[in-house]
Amino acid sequence: MAILVAFSSVGVIYASDPDILTDFVVPAGQNPLNLTGNFFTFTGFRDVGNNNLTGQTAVKVTKAVAAEFPALNGLGVSMAVLQFPVGGLNPPHTHPRASELLYLVDGTLLVGVVDTTGKLFTQTLISGDLFVFPKGLLHYQLNTDAAFEALAVSAFGSANAGTVSVPSTLFTTGIPDDVLAKSFNTNTQTIELLKAGLKSP
Known part of the structure:
Protein backbone atom coordinates (compact mmCIF):
# COMPACT_ATOMS: atom_id res chain seq x y z
CA MET A 1 0.00 0.00 0.00
CA ALA A 2 2.83 2.42 0.85
CA ILE A 3 4.32 1.85 -2.61
CA LEU A 4 1.02 2.81 -4.27
CA VAL A 5 0.83 6.01 -2.23
CA ALA A 6 4.44 6.85 -3.11
CA PHE A 7 3.87 6.32 -6.84
CA SER A 8 0.64 8.34 -6.82
CA SER A 9 2.38 11.27 -5.11
CA VAL A 10 5.19 11.20 -7.70
CA GLY A 11 2.54 11.63 -10.43
CA VAL A 12 1.16 14.67 -8.65
CA ILE A 13 4.58 16.25 -8.26
CA TYR A 14 5.31 16.07 -11.99
CA ALA A 15 1.83 16.98 -13.25
CA SER A 16 2.83 20.53 -14.20
CA ASP A 17 5.84 22.63 -15.13
CA PRO A 18 8.74 22.00 -12.74
CA ASP A 19 9.10 24.41 -9.85
CA ILE A 20 11.96 26.88 -10.00
CA LEU A 21 14.22 27.73 -7.08
CA THR A 22 14.35 31.47 -7.78
CA ASP A 23 11.76 34.22 -8.08
CA PHE A 24 11.95 34.00 -11.86
CA VAL A 25 14.25 32.65 -14.57
CA VAL A 26 16.76 35.11 -15.99
CA PRO A 27 17.59 34.35 -19.64
CA ALA A 28 21.11 33.09 -20.28
CA GLY A 29 23.58 35.89 -20.79
CA GLN A 30 21.48 38.55 -19.07
CA ASN A 31 22.44 40.19 -15.79
CA PRO A 32 19.48 40.14 -13.37
CA LEU A 33 20.59 43.52 -12.04
CA ASN A 34 19.98 45.04 -15.47
CA LEU A 35 16.39 43.78 -15.82
CA THR A 36 13.57 46.32 -15.83
CA GLY A 37 9.79 46.15 -15.96
CA ASN A 38 10.13 45.56 -19.70
CA PHE A 39 11.22 41.99 -18.95
CA PHE A 40 7.84 41.30 -17.31
CA THR A 41 5.80 43.04 -20.04
CA PHE A 42 4.39 41.44 -23.20
CA THR A 43 3.12 43.86 -25.85
CA GLY A 44 2.14 41.32 -28.52
CA PHE A 45 -1.58 41.62 -27.79
CA ARG A 46 -1.84 45.38 -28.40
CA ASP A 47 -3.30 45.09 -31.91
CA VAL A 48 -5.34 41.94 -31.29
CA GLY A 49 -8.98 42.47 -32.18
CA ASN A 50 -8.21 45.32 -34.56
CA ASN A 51 -7.84 42.94 -37.50
CA ASN A 52 -10.54 42.54 -40.11
CA LEU A 53 -10.88 38.83 -40.80
CA THR A 54 -13.36 39.24 -43.67
CA GLY A 55 -12.69 36.65 -46.36
CA GLN A 56 -10.37 34.61 -44.13
CA THR A 57 -11.08 31.06 -43.03
CA ALA A 58 -8.22 30.35 -40.64
CA VAL A 59 -8.34 31.18 -36.95
CA LYS A 60 -5.69 33.77 -36.03
CA VAL A 61 -3.84 32.76 -32.85
CA THR A 62 -1.53 35.20 -31.05
CA LYS A 63 0.45 33.47 -28.29
CA ALA A 64 2.24 34.64 -25.18
CA VAL A 65 4.24 31.54 -24.29
CA ALA A 66 7.81 31.18 -23.04
CA ALA A 67 9.22 31.35 -26.59
CA GLU A 68 7.64 34.78 -27.22
CA PHE A 69 7.66 35.98 -23.60
CA PRO A 70 10.76 34.64 -21.77
CA ALA A 71 9.59 35.99 -18.39
CA LEU A 72 7.11 33.07 -18.34
CA ASN A 73 9.90 30.47 -18.11
CA GLY A 74 9.38 28.43 -14.97
CA LEU A 75 6.14 30.18 -13.98
CA GLY A 76 3.69 27.56 -15.30
CA VAL A 77 1.36 29.98 -17.13
CA SER A 78 0.81 31.30 -20.64
CA MET A 79 -1.95 32.83 -22.77
CA LEU A 89 -12.52 26.44 -37.00
CA ASN A 90 -9.73 25.66 -34.57
CA PRO A 91 -9.50 21.98 -35.62
CA PRO A 92 -9.32 19.05 -33.19
CA HIS A 93 -6.11 19.26 -31.19
CA THR A 94 -4.60 18.58 -27.79
CA HIS A 95 -2.28 20.40 -25.39
CA PRO A 96 -0.07 17.68 -23.92
CA ARG A 97 1.39 19.80 -21.12
CA ALA A 98 -1.52 21.94 -19.89
CA SER A 99 -5.21 22.40 -19.32
CA GLU A 100 -6.78 25.32 -21.20
CA LEU A 101 -9.25 27.82 -19.78
CA LEU A 102 -11.04 29.60 -22.65
CA TYR A 103 -12.90 32.87 -22.05
CA LEU A 104 -15.15 34.06 -24.88
CA VAL A 105 -14.82 37.84 -25.11
CA ASP A 106 -17.11 38.39 -28.09
CA GLY A 107 -19.30 36.32 -30.41
CA THR A 108 -20.41 32.71 -30.15
CA LEU A 109 -18.45 29.48 -30.34
CA LEU A 110 -19.39 25.83 -30.48
CA VAL A 111 -16.76 24.00 -28.42
CA GLY A 112 -16.21 20.32 -27.82
CA VAL A 113 -13.94 18.08 -25.77
CA VAL A 114 -13.59 14.29 -25.90
CA ASP A 115 -12.70 12.35 -22.74
CA THR A 116 -10.62 9.16 -22.59
CA THR A 117 -13.75 7.00 -22.83
CA GLY A 118 -14.61 8.60 -26.19
CA LYS A 119 -17.49 10.71 -24.86
CA LEU A 120 -17.95 14.08 -26.58
CA PHE A 121 -18.99 17.06 -24.46
CA THR A 122 -20.17 20.10 -26.46
CA GLN A 123 -21.42 23.53 -25.54
CA THR A 124 -22.37 26.70 -27.41
CA LEU A 125 -20.65 29.60 -25.70
CA ILE A 126 -21.76 33.23 -25.80
CA SER A 127 -19.81 36.33 -24.77
CA GLY A 128 -18.75 36.12 -21.15
CA ASP A 129 -18.72 32.30 -20.95
CA LEU A 130 -15.76 30.28 -19.72
CA PHE A 131 -14.95 26.68 -20.75
CA VAL A 132 -12.17 24.39 -19.56
CA PHE A 133 -10.37 21.81 -21.71
CA PRO A 134 -8.58 19.29 -19.45
CA LYS A 135 -4.91 18.64 -20.11
CA GLY A 136 -4.21 16.26 -22.98
CA LEU A 137 -7.83 15.81 -24.10
CA LEU A 138 -8.88 16.28 -27.71
CA HIS A 139 -10.91 19.46 -28.27
CA TYR A 140 -11.99 22.03 -30.87
CA GLN A 141 -13.73 25.40 -31.30
CA LEU A 142 -15.97 26.54 -34.18
CA ASN A 143 -17.51 29.94 -34.88
CA THR A 144 -21.01 28.95 -36.00
CA ASP A 145 -22.22 32.54 -36.40
CA ALA A 146 -22.95 33.33 -40.07
CA ALA A 147 -22.40 37.08 -39.66
CA PHE A 148 -20.00 37.87 -36.81
CA GLU A 149 -16.43 37.08 -35.84
CA ALA A 150 -15.57 35.71 -32.39
CA LEU A 151 -12.77 36.65 -30.01
CA ALA A 152 -11.51 34.40 -27.20
CA VAL A 153 -8.68 34.43 -24.67
CA SER A 154 -7.12 31.16 -23.52
CA ALA A 155 -5.04 30.69 -20.38
CA PHE A 156 -2.80 27.64 -19.99
CA GLY A 157 -1.30 25.96 -16.94
CA SER A 158 2.14 25.76 -18.54
CA ALA A 159 4.63 28.20 -20.01
CA ASN A 160 4.72 25.87 -23.03
CA ALA A 161 1.45 23.93 -23.33
CA GLY A 162 2.28 22.56 -26.78
CA THR A 163 -0.31 21.96 -29.49
CA VAL A 164 -0.82 18.71 -31.38
CA SER A 165 -3.23 19.34 -34.28
CA VAL A 166 -4.88 16.06 -35.24
CA PRO A 167 -5.37 16.69 -39.00
CA SER A 168 -1.88 18.03 -39.67
CA THR A 169 -0.16 15.59 -37.31
CA LEU A 170 -1.81 12.59 -38.95
CA PHE A 171 -1.60 13.65 -42.57
CA THR A 172 1.46 15.88 -43.00
CA THR A 173 4.19 14.43 -40.78
CA GLY A 174 5.23 11.49 -42.95
CA ILE A 175 3.21 8.66 -41.43
CA PRO A 176 3.10 6.12 -44.29
CA ASP A 177 -0.11 6.08 -46.34
CA ASP A 178 -0.60 2.36 -45.82
CA VAL A 179 -0.46 2.79 -42.02
CA LEU A 180 -3.08 5.56 -42.20
CA ALA A 181 -5.23 3.57 -44.63
CA LYS A 182 -5.26 0.56 -42.31
CA SER A 183 -5.91 2.78 -39.28
CA PHE A 184 -8.96 4.35 -40.92
CA ASN A 185 -10.10 1.15 -42.69
CA THR A 186 -9.81 2.79 -46.10
CA ASN A 187 -7.41 2.89 -49.05
CA THR A 188 -4.32 4.95 -49.84
CA GLN A 189 -6.17 6.97 -52.51
CA THR A 190 -8.55 8.28 -49.83
CA ILE A 191 -5.58 9.12 -47.60
CA GLU A 192 -3.99 11.11 -50.46
CA LEU A 193 -7.24 13.04 -50.87
CA LEU A 194 -7.27 13.86 -47.15
CA LYS A 195 -3.65 15.04 -47.32
CA ALA A 196 -4.37 17.46 -50.15
CA GLY A 197 -4.57 21.02 -48.90
CA LEU A 198 -3.18 20.38 -45.42
CA LYS A 199 -0.07 22.19 -44.26
CA SER A 200 2.76 20.73 -42.19
CA PRO A 201 2.58 21.65 -38.47
Whole structure:
Protein backbone atom coordinates (compact mmCIF):
# COMPACT_ATOMS: atom_id res chain seq x y z
CA MET A 1 0.00 0.00 0.00
CA ALA A 2 2.83 2.42 0.85
CA ILE A 3 4.32 1.85 -2.61
CA LEU A 4 1.02 2.81 -4.27
CA VAL A 5 0.83 6.01 -2.23
CA ALA A 6 4.44 6.85 -3.11
CA PHE A 7 3.87 6.32 -6.84
CA SER A 8 0.64 8.34 -6.82
CA SER A 9 2.38 11.27 -5.11
CA VAL A 10 5.19 11.20 -7.70
CA GLY A 11 2.54 11.63 -10.43
CA VAL A 12 1.16 14.67 -8.65
CA ILE A 13 4.58 16.25 -8.26
CA TYR A 14 5.31 16.07 -11.99
CA ALA A 15 1.83 16.98 -13.25
CA SER A 16 2.83 20.53 -14.20
CA ASP A 17 5.84 22.63 -15.13
CA PRO A 18 8.74 22.00 -12.74
CA ASP A 19 9.10 24.41 -9.85
CA ILE A 20 11.96 26.88 -10.00
CA LEU A 21 14.22 27.73 -7.08
CA THR A 22 14.35 31.47 -7.78
CA ASP A 23 11.76 34.22 -8.08
CA PHE A 24 11.95 34.00 -11.86
CA VAL A 25 14.25 32.65 -14.57
CA VAL A 26 16.76 35.11 -15.99
CA PRO A 27 17.59 34.35 -19.64
CA ALA A 28 21.11 33.09 -20.28
CA GLY A 29 23.58 35.89 -20.79
CA GLN A 30 21.48 38.55 -19.07
CA ASN A 31 22.44 40.19 -15.79
CA PRO A 32 19.48 40.14 -13.37
CA LEU A 33 20.59 43.52 -12.04
CA ASN A 34 19.98 45.04 -15.47
CA LEU A 35 16.39 43.78 -15.82
CA THR A 36 13.57 46.32 -15.83
CA GLY A 37 9.79 46.15 -15.96
CA ASN A 38 10.13 45.56 -19.70
CA PHE A 39 11.22 41.99 -18.95
CA PHE A 40 7.84 41.30 -17.31
CA THR A 41 5.80 43.04 -20.04
CA PHE A 42 4.39 41.44 -23.20
CA THR A 43 3.12 43.86 -25.85
CA GLY A 44 2.14 41.32 -28.52
CA PHE A 45 -1.58 41.62 -27.79
CA ARG A 46 -1.84 45.38 -28.40
CA ASP A 47 -3.30 45.09 -31.91
CA VAL A 48 -5.34 41.94 -31.29
CA GLY A 49 -8.98 42.47 -32.18
CA ASN A 50 -8.21 45.32 -34.56
CA ASN A 51 -7.84 42.94 -37.50
CA ASN A 52 -10.54 42.54 -40.11
CA LEU A 53 -10.88 38.83 -40.80
CA THR A 54 -13.36 39.24 -43.67
CA GLY A 55 -12.69 36.65 -46.36
CA GLN A 56 -10.37 34.61 -44.13
CA THR A 57 -11.08 31.06 -43.03
CA ALA A 58 -8.22 30.35 -40.64
CA VAL A 59 -8.34 31.18 -36.95
CA LYS A 60 -5.69 33.77 -36.03
CA VAL A 61 -3.84 32.76 -32.85
CA THR A 62 -1.53 35.20 -31.05
CA LYS A 63 0.45 33.47 -28.29
CA ALA A 64 2.24 34.64 -25.18
CA VAL A 65 4.24 31.54 -24.29
CA ALA A 66 7.81 31.18 -23.04
CA ALA A 67 9.22 31.35 -26.59
CA GLU A 68 7.64 34.78 -27.22
CA PHE A 69 7.66 35.98 -23.60
CA PRO A 70 10.76 34.64 -21.77
CA ALA A 71 9.59 35.99 -18.39
CA LEU A 72 7.11 33.07 -18.34
CA ASN A 73 9.90 30.47 -18.11
CA GLY A 74 9.38 28.43 -14.97
CA LEU A 75 6.14 30.18 -13.98
CA GLY A 76 3.69 27.56 -15.30
CA VAL A 77 1.36 29.98 -17.13
CA SER A 78 0.81 31.30 -20.64
CA MET A 79 -1.95 32.83 -22.77
CA ALA A 80 -3.25 33.05 -26.30
CA VAL A 81 -5.80 35.23 -28.06
CA LEU A 82 -7.88 33.50 -30.72
CA GLN A 83 -9.68 35.46 -33.45
CA PHE A 84 -12.30 33.42 -35.30
CA PRO A 85 -13.55 34.62 -38.70
CA VAL A 86 -17.11 33.74 -39.68
CA GLY A 87 -17.13 29.94 -39.88
CA GLY A 88 -13.60 29.77 -38.48
CA LEU A 89 -12.52 26.44 -37.00
CA ASN A 90 -9.73 25.66 -34.57
CA PRO A 91 -9.50 21.98 -35.62
CA PRO A 92 -9.32 19.05 -33.19
CA HIS A 93 -6.11 19.26 -31.19
CA THR A 94 -4.60 18.58 -27.79
CA HIS A 95 -2.28 20.40 -25.39
CA PRO A 96 -0.07 17.68 -23.92
CA ARG A 97 1.39 19.80 -21.12
CA ALA A 98 -1.52 21.94 -19.89
CA SER A 99 -5.21 22.40 -19.32
CA GLU A 100 -6.78 25.32 -21.20
CA LEU A 101 -9.25 27.82 -19.78
CA LEU A 102 -11.04 29.60 -22.65
CA TYR A 103 -12.90 32.87 -22.05
CA LEU A 104 -15.15 34.06 -24.88
CA VAL A 105 -14.82 37.84 -25.11
CA ASP A 106 -17.11 38.39 -28.09
CA GLY A 107 -19.30 36.32 -30.41
CA THR A 108 -20.41 32.71 -30.15
CA LEU A 109 -18.45 29.48 -30.34
CA LEU A 110 -19.39 25.83 -30.48
CA VAL A 111 -16.76 24.00 -28.42
CA GLY A 112 -16.21 20.32 -27.82
CA VAL A 113 -13.94 18.08 -25.77
CA VAL A 114 -13.59 14.29 -25.90
CA ASP A 115 -12.70 12.35 -22.74
CA THR A 116 -10.62 9.16 -22.59
CA THR A 117 -13.75 7.00 -22.83
CA GLY A 118 -14.61 8.60 -26.19
CA LYS A 119 -17.49 10.71 -24.86
CA LEU A 120 -17.95 14.08 -26.58
CA PHE A 121 -18.99 17.06 -24.46
CA THR A 122 -20.17 20.10 -26.46
CA GLN A 123 -21.42 23.53 -25.54
CA THR A 124 -22.37 26.70 -27.41
CA LEU A 125 -20.65 29.60 -25.70
CA ILE A 126 -21.76 33.23 -25.80
CA SER A 127 -19.81 36.33 -24.77
CA GLY A 128 -18.75 36.12 -21.15
CA ASP A 129 -18.72 32.30 -20.95
CA LEU A 130 -15.76 30.28 -19.72
CA PHE A 131 -14.95 26.68 -20.75
CA VAL A 132 -12.17 24.39 -19.56
CA PHE A 133 -10.37 21.81 -21.71
CA PRO A 134 -8.58 19.29 -19.45
CA LYS A 135 -4.91 18.64 -20.11
CA GLY A 136 -4.21 16.26 -22.98
CA LEU A 137 -7.83 15.81 -24.10
CA LEU A 138 -8.88 16.28 -27.71
CA HIS A 139 -10.91 19.46 -28.27
CA TYR A 140 -11.99 22.03 -30.87
CA GLN A 141 -13.73 25.40 -31.30
CA LEU A 142 -15.97 26.54 -34.18
CA ASN A 143 -17.51 29.94 -34.88
CA THR A 144 -21.01 28.95 -36.00
CA ASP A 145 -22.22 32.54 -36.40
CA ALA A 146 -22.95 33.33 -40.07
CA ALA A 147 -22.40 37.08 -39.66
CA PHE A 148 -20.00 37.87 -36.81
CA GLU A 149 -16.43 37.08 -35.84
CA ALA A 150 -15.57 35.71 -32.39
CA LEU A 151 -12.77 36.65 -30.01
CA ALA A 152 -11.51 34.40 -27.20
CA VAL A 153 -8.68 34.43 -24.67
CA SER A 154 -7.12 31.16 -23.52
CA ALA A 155 -5.04 30.69 -20.38
CA PHE A 156 -2.80 27.64 -19.99
CA GLY A 157 -1.30 25.96 -16.94
CA SER A 158 2.14 25.76 -18.54
CA ALA A 159 4.63 28.20 -20.01
CA ASN A 160 4.72 25.87 -23.03
CA ALA A 161 1.45 23.93 -23.33
CA GLY A 162 2.28 22.56 -26.78
CA THR A 163 -0.31 21.96 -29.49
CA VAL A 164 -0.82 18.71 -31.38
CA SER A 165 -3.23 19.34 -34.28
CA VAL A 166 -4.88 16.06 -35.24
CA PRO A 167 -5.37 16.69 -39.00
CA SER A 168 -1.88 18.03 -39.67
CA THR A 169 -0.16 15.59 -37.31
CA LEU A 170 -1.81 12.59 -38.95
CA PHE A 171 -1.60 13.65 -42.57
CA THR A 172 1.46 15.88 -43.00
CA THR A 173 4.19 14.43 -40.78
CA GLY A 174 5.23 11.49 -42.95
CA ILE A 175 3.21 8.66 -41.43
CA PRO A 176 3.10 6.12 -44.29
CA ASP A 177 -0.11 6.08 -46.34
CA ASP A 178 -0.60 2.36 -45.82
CA VAL A 179 -0.46 2.79 -42.02
CA LEU A 180 -3.08 5.56 -42.20
CA ALA A 181 -5.23 3.57 -44.63
CA LYS A 182 -5.26 0.56 -42.31
CA SER A 183 -5.91 2.78 -39.28
CA PHE A 184 -8.96 4.35 -40.92
CA ASN A 185 -10.10 1.15 -42.69
CA THR A 186 -9.81 2.79 -46.10
CA ASN A 187 -7.41 2.89 -49.05
CA THR A 188 -4.32 4.95 -49.84
CA GLN A 189 -6.17 6.97 -52.51
CA THR A 190 -8.55 8.28 -49.83
CA ILE A 191 -5.58 9.12 -47.60
CA GLU A 192 -3.99 11.11 -50.46
CA LEU A 193 -7.24 13.04 -50.87
CA LEU A 194 -7.27 13.86 -47.15
CA LYS A 195 -3.65 15.04 -47.32
CA ALA A 196 -4.37 17.46 -50.15
CA GLY A 197 -4.57 21.02 -48.90
CA LEU A 198 -3.18 20.38 -45.42
CA LYS A 199 -0.07 22.19 -44.26
CA SER A 200 2.76 20.73 -42.19
CA PRO A 201 2.58 21.65 -38.47
